[in-house]
């Protein structure tokens with residue numbers, strides 16, 4: 001897994017590139033979102049988005065954090081709404097900022113993983129529920145950034161990144177494995 005990560009062009013970002021990403025994000029409005037990956041042994045639960053933003057792509061479960069809830073509460077609520085299960089050991093793993101060319105708002109996605117849950121994964125109006133082997137993840141049907149940070153997540157590590165998109169193609173980005181979750185949460189350019 002580590003070899004895949006170091007092969008990512010974004011894993012070799014220079015400090016200068018990281019500063020550039022920080023400058024691009026600073027002062028921009030952030031939209032707070034969650035993304036929770038259920039990883040059990042050598043399999044990962046993914047859902048194909050059936051409607052709206054990211055329709056047709058496989059992803060973990062997540063969405064907007066609502067007023068009055070913590071980020072973790074938002075992540076657990078979205079998992080339950082979209083996949084019908086309650087994660088019992090969700091833990092923060094990373095933070096990704098996504099900028100789309102031509103849009104003012106930067107998406108601030110807090111990534112969690114969990115291995116234990118209550119209930120049975122059940123398809124919802126928004127997402128399917130499918131298990132994939134860790135060596136058979138459908139990266140060609142996922143967001144383009146996923147193939148770069150999934151190896152770190154599956155390896156038990158923490159990460160932070162900044163990716164700039166033109167529609168659903170990456171035009172630039174930086175990705176860094178961090179020593180711990182606290183460092184990952186200090187995302188490039190974000191003030192909170």
Ligand SMILES: Nc1ncnc2c1[nH]c(=O)n2[C@H]1C[C@H](O)[C@@H](COP(=O)(O)OP(=O)(O)OP(=O)(O)O)O1
Nearest residue numbers: 033034035052053054061062063064098109143145
């Ligand atoms: N580039 C990229 N890689 C990986 N994951 C994501 C992205 N961009 C993203 O938006 N995401 C994730 C983050 C969230 O988990 C979802 C998007 O959430 P969305 O469906 O828009 O939020 P909801 O609150 O569920 O929205 P409604 O459908 O209810 O309006 O994708």
